[in-house]
Amino acid sequence: MNILSGFKLPPNSKDDWKWTLMPSGRFHTSDLTSLLNSRLLPSCSSTSETLINKMVPHKLGIFVWRARLQRLPVLMELDKRGVDLDSVRCPICNNDVETIEHTLFRCSFALDLWSRVIKWWGSSFIMISRFEDLFKGLLFSSSNSSVSSKLWQTIEWVTGYMLWRNRNQVVFKKKKESGPMLLNEIQIKSFEWISRRSRKLSLV
Ligand SMILES: [Zn+2]
Numbered sequence: 001m002n003i004l005s006g007f008k009l010p011p012n013s014k015d016d017w018k019w020t021l022m023p024s025g026r027f028h029t030s031d032l033t034s035l036l037n038s039r040l041l042p043s044c045s046s047t048s049e050t051l052i053n054k055m056v057p058h059k060l061g062i063f064v065w066r067a068r069l070q071r072l073p074v075l076m077e078l079d080k081r082g083v084d085l086d087s088v089r090c091p092i093c094n095n096d097v098e099t100i101e102h103t104l105f106r107c108s109f110a111l112d113l114w115s116r117v118i119k120w121w122g123s124s125f126i127m128i129s130r131f132e133d134l135f136k137g138l139l140f141s142s143s144n145s146s147v148s149s150k151l152w153q154t155i156e157w158v159t160g161y162m163l164w165r166n167r168n169q170v171v172f173k174k175k176k177e178s179g180p181m182l183l184n185e186i187q188i189k190s191f192e193w194i195s196r197r198s199r200k201l202s203l204v
Contacts, residue, residue, distance in 0.1 A: 055154045101131040
């Protein structure tokens with residue numbers, strides 16, 4: 001009431017919402033994306049772009065965004081933030097400290113799953129060399145604009161998401177899935193999500 005007490009609407013003007021972050025006062029999601037890129041991402045030079053993939057649910061986009069910004073709560077990240085832990089070793093293989101890169105990319109369990117996924121995709125096992133390039137869909141093509149590389153990018157996102165979900169099940173429920181079972185879930189979920197969101201694609 002204090003804020004509103006001295007406020008008078010100018011005569012004959014319409015009440016309206018204004019988005020004060022842009023001079024135009026109008027809200028556009030593209031402006032918000034640019035603002036997020038410029039304000040949040042420069043601190044992490046290897047992830048200067050926001051990856052977008054409309055074939056998957058938002059939760060996967062958020063997962064990839066957090067993974068690329070080192071914002072997933074793996075043991076090393078918790079340790080850096082002062083959380084008192086018994087161990088920071090990978091709860092799956094116990095061979096190295098648990099970083100995001102290790103969990104999604106270097107762990108023997110992750111490498112085994114990636115090799116199964118790539119074989120299912122019809123290629124012999126090669127893996128990108130840099131973690132920064134994971135989730136860009138560039139493994140079999142130099143651009144991520146074609147339909148096939150967009151589809152592969154989707155598989156990369158679903159595989160990373162399933163690896164993270166499996167890791168959480170190991171930590172919180174002491175339950176680990178096998179590589180073949182996880183591959184099966186990746187196939188089912190990818191098909192379900194892609195076919196729901198991209199009706200023009202025929203995935204038979
Ligand atoms: Zn491991």
